[in-house]
Amino acid sequence: DGSGNTKDISRRHQITVSLSGLITITGGKWTTYRKMAEEVMDKAIIVGGLDEKECATKHLPIHGYLKNTDFEAPLYYYGTDRPLIEETILAKDARFKEKLHPRLPYLKGEVLWAVRHEMALNVEDILARRTRALFLDARASMEMAPVVAQIMADELGYSRKWIDRQTKAYQELAEGYLLLKKKRH
Structure with missing residues (x-):
């Protein structure tokens, strides 16, 4: 019914790897999502034996980004x-x-x-x-x-x-x- 309270969710993130190799990230904050993404990718490279690659989120705009926003426009x-x-x-x-x-x-x-x-x-x-x-x-x-x-x-x-x-x-x-x-x- 959507009555859960989000204040109890951890503000720090944690990365876990299951026995099957599933990588899960829990917790975290909106303001640290790029760092969280980088850490998950680093873990995936290790767990999956993947080629190392630099995280691509540093210059990736977030959803909805507009270069020239008109702050007077409705919505x-x-x-x-x-x-x-x-x-x-x-x-x-x-x-x-x-x-x-x-x-x-x-x-x-x-x-x-x-x-x-x-x-x-x-x-x-x-x-x-x-x-x-x-x-x-x-x-x-x-x-x-x-x-x-x-x-x-x-x-x-x-x-x-x-x-x-x-x-x-x-x-x-x-x-x-x-x-x-x-x-x-």
């Missing part, structure tokens, strides 16, 4: 995926062009994109890890949660109970991110 942060989002989601249903909240730039269609193409499994995935709405405006993200849950449920075939559970869990999480006003004495 610019999707890079090369932007036209695909516009064609496959936004152009098909005008409702998905609507903002999730007036104070934030995120569109309803981005929820569908995250579910279909970025493996988002729950409301927290969308509002904390895909859009970063939780960190930009926790209160607005709390208001977005029921809408996000409904869009996800419609796409994934989940029940009203799932929507309610997801919304409640997200509200509880987001409360910890609210900026509280200090009382004056």
Whole structure:
């Protein structure tokens, strides 16, 4: 049901080799993925008796990279995926062009994109890890949660109970991110 918590996953990576020679890497961080790839390739060269070769990720652009990004364009942060989002989601249903909240730039269609193409499994995935709405405006993200849950449920075939559970869990999480006003004495 996508309710697992990612904070328990190790930030350090580990490479293991099974008896059959299967190489597995676990843990790690987005910011060290190139180093992780290099270490896996080095291990594969040793385990597989392959010819040594320099790791090719040093100059390989990450998915979505655009050389000249227009930071004023809507959905610019999707890079090369932007036209695909516009064609496959936004152009098909005008409702998905609507903002999730007036104070934030995120569109309803981005929820569908995250579910279909970025493996988002729950409301927290969308509002904390895909859009970063939780960190930009926790209160607005709390208001977005029921809408996000409904869009996800419609796409994934989940029940009203799932929507309610997801919304409640997200509200509880987001409360910890609210900026509280200090009382004056």
